[in-house]
Amino acid sequence: MARLELGRLGVAFAGPVVLASGPVGFGLELASVGDMGRLGALTTKTITRLPRAGNPAPRLADAPAGTLNSVGLTNPGLEAFRERILPKLQDLGTRIIVSFAAADEEEAGWIAQELGRTEGIDALELNLSCPNVEGTRPALEAGMTFRWVRACTDQTLPLLAKLSPDSQDIVGVAEAALRGGAAGLTVGNTIQGTRIDWNTGLPVFARVFGGLSGPALLPVALAKVFALRAALPGVPIVGTGGVTSLGAMLEMAMAGADLVGVGTGAMVDPDLPWRLTAELETWLVGREIARYETIISCAHRGGLAVVHGT
Template sequence: MPVDMRTYLGHVELINPITTAAGCAASGSELSQFFDLGRIGALTTRSITMAPRAGRPTPRMAETPSGMLNAIGLQGPGVDAFLERELPWLDQRGVKTVVSIAGGTVAEYTALARRLTDAPGVSAVEVNLSCPNIEDRGRVFARDGAASAEVIASVRSVMRYDVPVVAKLSPDVMDIVSVARACVDAGADALSMINNPLGMSIDTEAMRPSLAAVTGGLSGPAIRPLAVRCVWQVHAALPSVPVIGMGGVLTGRDAFELILAGACVVAVGTALFHDPYACLRILRELEELLAARGFHRLADAVGLAHRPPGAATRHRTDLEESSL
């Protein structure tokens, strides 16, 4: 019997739990050369800004053991071009689209949300909180619960009620649970974690930092244990809140680990740079793994690792008896 892979992001139903991570599939057209985007649960766009941005100077990517550093700088065409060309392209193909937004002030996030609220084809809005607040000496919003909550409350106040608002959290905090709770209390319908932790490497030949920006976001398998820890802690504290888990997902087993920790949706990011078919492969591997473990529904695996020892065995026995 095939596994029911459906899941929900707020009230939005997804055919399966696999999505792309923001910034790793641009706005979809490049990835669509390899497979039908409608075969994955959703596509998450790069972070959209009010004005076009050229990004940071090169070099802005560097390979590291089990991962990579990037300091792209939110390169993109701006919201006008996104609404004119990229979002309609996705909408015409029926792709569930999570639009990531980024800003330097609360007012900028609010203006972006207002532009999106009446735009057709927006399935959810992911608020990238790992941006410097230019009104607070450049402190990153995601590192402060109150600042994050202010952004989320403002976005939620102008966004259509039927469009879930997702707060994207950074692991570079003392207590990710307190930031998550502040965002949910402010109106976030779901949480996305983790954004890239900050890292750095030095080119030992040039004897200079590898990136022009010196530091950058670390992604890839090296950060997966960090992602699992964050998802676990937040799901334990807020078990009813949907979580998009991400960070170093290369295989279906990696996705399953985040699901057991509490994620109901899993985003694939860095893997796409060397395997454009990674989303479909990971989805297939995940479904096969769930079937082999005796699951009939993906939903039954979400957060299962939090249950008492033996719960998974009892769960499989119940499934077997119910199928008789």
């Protein structure tokens, strides 16, 4: 047996695998696939103050080694989420991270306050980085990130700031989020991409650009997590982007992720989060590593040779 549990953000997680926001919706269908209590946490689909229909079809397109999406934050809105969905999530036996987005920082602050007084939520994730909606992405700019996060931290739940790998200065943006009161970082969202339908000569998506996820994103996400861990040693990081195998999950942890987000991988293969958890435990036992936690950030500390020496 190896110990997978870890405490971050003041929350005890049963393991490092976190369902990323969106690809599996609110995660309710996955409850029939495996024991949610084995997973670290479920991040909800991003919710907004009012219901959102999202973007016109098509919303998904293939990419070499990945997926492009242009969903556009389809969700039933805060009230329906609180009344109809959250009570069902609370029965799943896993930690619940509620993702939210807003039109401006005042609205973001208002939603954070509302969620902050709602029972049964373990943490919040402020989606600053969705490439598929109108308006700018706050995560592309440090000043905006600071203001948005600051507006959301006058409540008691720990707040993760979800950053964008598209950001030119992700360390500067992360530092701004932490100054604003973020308790941790989710790194990160999809990166902007597009496809052209060469039969029509037109972009596939009505909004032209979509977000690239899946294995194609892995090296980019790893680079951002590595750079952030090097700059910000103690900060909790949820490393998300392209994790679809045990090897990719180990890379993400070794680069600096405390928790590892799985999105597209779980959408394509619903059993994956549980398989990753079981394979991680087997791998740790095979390497005679007693605790998952000891491999986190080991790429910054002399690698597995150092882990084995401890």
